[in-house]
Amino acid sequence: MSEERRRSERYKTPGLKSNISDGSSAFLVVVEDISKTGVAVSEIPAGFDETVQKCLAVINSPLNDFKLDLHPRWVHMSGKGKYKKIGFQIDNPTAEWINFVEQVKGDLDKKTPRKDSRHRTQGVMAVISDGKSTYIGVVEEISANGLRLTQVPTEFDDSAGECKAVIQSPSGDQKFSLHPCWVKSTNRGMYKTV
Numbered sequence: 001m002s003e004e005r006r007r008s009e010r011y012k013t014p015g016l017k018s019n020i021s022d023g024s025s026a027f028l029v030v031v032e033d034i035s036k037t038g039v040a041v042s043e044i045p046a047g048f049d050e051t052v053q054k055c056l057a058v059i060n061s062p063l064n065d066f067k068l069d070l071h072p073r074w075v076h077m078s079g080k081g082k083y084k085k086i087g088f089q090i091d092n093p094t095a096e097w098i099n100f101v102e103q104v105k106g107d108l109d110k111k112t113p114r115k116d117s118r119h120r121t122q123g124v125m126a127v128i129s130d131g132k133s134t135y136i137g138v139v140e141e142i143s144a145n146g147l148r149l150t151q152v153p154t155e156f157d158d159s160a161g162e163c164k165a166v167i168q169s170p171s172g173d174q175k176f177s178l179h180p181c182w183v184k185s186t187n188r189g190m191y192k193t194v
Helices: 095-111
Strands: 011-021 026-034 038-045 055-060 065-077 083-091 119-129 134-143 146-150 163-169 172-178 184-186 191-193
Touching: 011 038, 011 095, 038 055, 038 065, 065 095, 119 146, 146 191
Parallel strands: none
Antiparallel strands: 011 026, 011 055, 026 038, 038 083, 055 065, 065 083, 119 134, 119 163, 134 146, 163 172, 184 191
């Protein structure tokens, strides 16, 4: 199974429910985030066979149900090992699905506009950890409750939900707990901006 990460921008969902089948069993799961070409699904029981080449999902939204053909791209086990989180690529997403993702994006933009002004930095470095590995990035912008990191290696796992960072500033190192809000692939997939 490929560890390649989804390149389309992801959008958090308000806990959409989905039925997903691995071909032999069906499971009720939670859709955590969506994009035009993929979904990240959590609360998947350990019995789900993530080695299959094709899965069928029915994602239930308030106004429509979407039938999607998927194939697994990555898997993370939960701390207790009872459930897992899986990232799926959508095979041939429909126009209705793409319109739905655009609608979710528009709704999120209305709900969560950035209130704090952004300030560009002069190449401040950061060490960031996804819980498994540590990487170096460049802090491009900061605000009162956020920052933008560039030149983050593509291997950085932005699906972990929380990461730790040490920002190296002239006045001393600052430690932060961060939650990725969006991810953009840069330099032809070699790096990410987070």
